[in-house]
Amino acid sequence: MKRRYLITGFLIATLALGGCTNTGNKTENNKNVEQTQSNTKSDPKEVYISDLGVKYIMPKTWEKAGIQETIFEENEMAFQFISSQDLKSVSEMTKKIESKKVEDEGVIDEEAEGKLMDQYMKKMKNIGYIAKLDKNKASDLLKSEEYSKYSKKDKIGEMNNYEYYFIYNDKVDDSNLSDASKAELKNIESSINEFKESIKIVDPAKEKPNKTVEKAEEQTLNGTVEFKSKTIQGKNIDSSIFKNNKLTMINIWGTYCGPCIDEMPELQELYKEVKANNVNVIGIVSDTPDEENELLAKSILDKTGAKFDNVIPDKGLYEWISKNVKGTPTTIFVDKDGKIVGSALVGSASKDDYKAKIDEVLKSIK
Numbered sequence: 001m002k003r004r005y006l007i008t009g010f011l012i013a014t015l016a017l018g019g020c021t022n023t024g025n026k027t028e029n030n031k032n033v034e035q036t037q038s039n040t041k042s043d044p045k046e047v048y049i050s051d052l053g054v055k056y057i058m059p060k061t062w063e064k065a066g067i068q069e070t071i072f073e074e075n076e077m078a079f080q081f082i083s084s085q086d087l088k089s090v091s092e093m094t095k096k097i098e099s100k101k102v103e104d105e106g107v108i109d110e111e112a113e114g115k116l117m118d119q120y121m122k123k124m125k126n127i128g129y130i131a132k133l134d135k136n137k138a139s140d141l142l143k144s145e146e147y148s149k150y151s152k153k154d155k156i157g158e159m160n161n162y163e164y165y166f167i168y169n170d171k172v173d174d175s176n177l178s179d180a181s182k183a184e185l186k187n188i189e190s191s192i193n194e195f196k197e198s199i200k201i202v203d204p205a206k207e208k209p210n211k212t213v214e215k216a217e218e219q220t221l222n223g224t225v226e227f228k229s230k231t232i233q234g235k236n237i238d239s240s241i242f243k244n245n246k247l248t249m250i251n252i253w254g255t256y257c258g259p260c261i262d263e264m265p266e267l268q269e270l271y272k273e274v275k276a277n278n279v280n281v282i283g284i285v286s287d288t289p290d291e292e293n294e295l296l297a298k299s300i301l302d303k304t305g306a307k308f309d310n311v312i313p314d315k316g317l318y319e320w321i322s323k324n325v326k327g328t329p330t331t332i333f334v335d336k337d338g339k340i341v342g343s344a345l346v347g348s349a350s351k352d353d354y355k356a357k358i359d360e361v362l363k364s365i366k
Contacts, residue, residue: 219344
């Protein structure tokens with residue numbers, strides 16, 4: 001039941017908005033995930049999960065199928081599949097739930113979310129797990145109900161007082177799937193051994209940081225940002241605040257998005273530094289209104305020291321985000337009238353990159 005709860009919030013948010021995006025790479029919330037690029041663009045990326053102490057290369061067939069990776073309690077990583085056809089159906093259900101939640105000012109329809117989760121769990125198929133098990137308990141854990149459903153429990157290494165296993169079935173259960181979805185799943189099955197052979201066990205204490213610094217992507221967005229709502233702190237706020245500054249940078253983020261949270265302290269520093277240039281910084285919490293997410297957002301802002309205003313979208317703003325924002329974080333810039341100026345940045349960026357973008361956009365405003 002605990003896993004179901006962990007997945008639900010992330011599922012709702014990612015299906016409604018398109019996922020947590022960091023220049024095209026998914027990153028689970030609050031987990032240390034690094035990707036190192038090979039010498040050529042055609043070569044695959046090696047993913048490093050420092051919390052778990054593993055590296056692996058995702059097969060091209062898995063990338064194409066959109067395999068989802070989820071870390072549970074820093075000792076297990078699941079690889080899951082839902083076909084594009086089924087994902088579309090679940091996404092449509094999600095959008096209806098989210099629209100109703102906005103109309104009801106953040107009140108959660110638990111019955112509707114329960115039905116969504118049931119539908120998702122029926123269509124989602126577990127491909128396998130990388131499990132980090134205590135050496136003294138590994139034998140018993142492998143016999144547990146959780147893992148007994150899997151015929152393959154291949155030991156892939158040891159580190160410190162832990163044993164690592166890749167747990168899977170040669171044949172994944174394809175019940176409740178269409179013929180097209182079964183064909184997608186068959187391609188995934190053909191690459192299971194390729195994936196298993198790519199897994200390496202590494203000691204985070206001995207691993208040198210090798211993080212790829214990627215630039216946020218630029219995206220053209222048009223329109224005028226308007227809203228009348230409240231901040232996460234409960235203050236009344238509306239789009240008339242734009243008139244107080246020559247330029248306002250708006251960071252659209254989600255409580256489920258690790259890169260969004262990681263950049264929050266630098267956004268606070270930026271907020272203080274650009275005031276002198278008649279520039280303001282605000283946030284919009286994309287997975288609100290929602291009672292639980294509002295509490296989580298407040299906690300995140302408190303922990304990261306972010307003091308700038310963070311807005312709960314009203315219905316109009318929520319609908320604009322749903323139609324125009326493909327992932328979080330997305331950062332847009334508006335003038336005194338709330339009109340979007342310059343290009344948007346999709347993905348996290350450094351404080352210096354944001355400052356450079358602000359300088360660029362300021363030059364375009366008369």
